[in-house]
Amino acid sequence: MKKLLITGGAGFIGSHVVRLFVTKYPDYQIFNLDKLTYAGNLENLRDIENQPNYTFVKGDIVDASFIDALFAEHQFDGVIHLAAESHVDRSISEPMAFVMTNVVGTCNLLNAAKNTWKASGYEGKRFYHVSTDEVYGELHNPEDFFTETTPYDPRSPYSASKASSDHFVRAYGNTYKLPVVITNCSNNYGPNHFPEKLLPLMIHNILNNKPLPVYGKGENVRDWLFVVDHARAIDTVFHNGVLGETYNIGGFNEWKNIDIVMLVCKTMDSKLGRPEGTSEQLITYVTDRAGHDLRYAIDATKIMNELGWKPSLQFEEGLEKTVDWFLNNQEWLDNVTSGNYQKYYDSMYTNR
């Protein structure tokens, strides 16, 4: 039996990873460690929470003594580390939260794994760090893509904190021979996506007849991957990735923000039975994000060729599934947009 620690499992991507591992590997004991920040939501895991191979642990990765004690108690064989502060706009207004969780929290996990595994031996152990393509900076030439050898050039406090954590993971691999592997993925979308991020925010605002804030001219480009395909890639790399290696994950699916917002509007109009063009009227161009990266685009050739992973869904199908999920789970959406989050949302919005 393997004991596996997944951090950040109550969040957007983590919840899909936890569900996949709990259902696919009944012989693994899965521990989901999550602080339940505004982005963590146990509703995301209701369907699997009573599975015998699943345990939820509430805790903060910034708390080193708690993390050390957790490792000492459970002697995990593997870690899949997703817990993070993940929103670029928040990193601009509250950068220190990103330094604490993304950098210090990651180092606490690395130390605990190193100290625990030094005693028991590294054989069969694996520390998997989940990262982002944003560490590579921004692209200008339409023919360029981020590869695993693209130099790091983080440009927001979020991407700087993730780049820093990636460097620490590699440094522990090099210095202490900790068995590490890293993936850098493009923008995800899908069920459970928190509505501060572009696609769920647009869906939420269309449902509530609110303006759709498009930053700048809407010309920035992102490369979108269905979240379940990211979870499948994490499964592939966790089991078959070569230790010490980095794999980029992406869907070869670039969209200008304004084009993807228009597509969401069209899909929502059709699903809601409204005349085409209704939701588009809500589009509002607002002040650009400070330091807004122009374009991200991943070259995912390495993971495809070496590990045989590829996205399972065409984008239009994934978007339709996503919109359907949000329409069928409006209570989830209402719950996460009420209370404290709503206050945050309102202040962000009026500042734009």
Ligand code: NAD
């Ligand atoms: P999210 O914000 O939805 O979830 C983050 C989770 O981490 C939440 O459940 C939160 O409660 C938990 N958490 C935050 N601080 C914590 C702490 N100090 N201790 C314990 N738990 C804590 O994020 P996400 O979008 O699911 O991203 C997950 C990971 O994937 C992150 O590391 C992110 O950098 C990376 N990533 C995200 C994307 C994307 O498009 N969302 C793309 C590539 C990589």
Ligand code: TYD
């Ligand atoms: P986001 O979902 O925050 O992801 P990231 O910044 O990590 O790529 O934003 C995706 C793109 O959409 C990004 O270029 C910023 C833009 N954006 C808007 O135009 N309006 C919004 O309200 C949000 C949240 C994002």
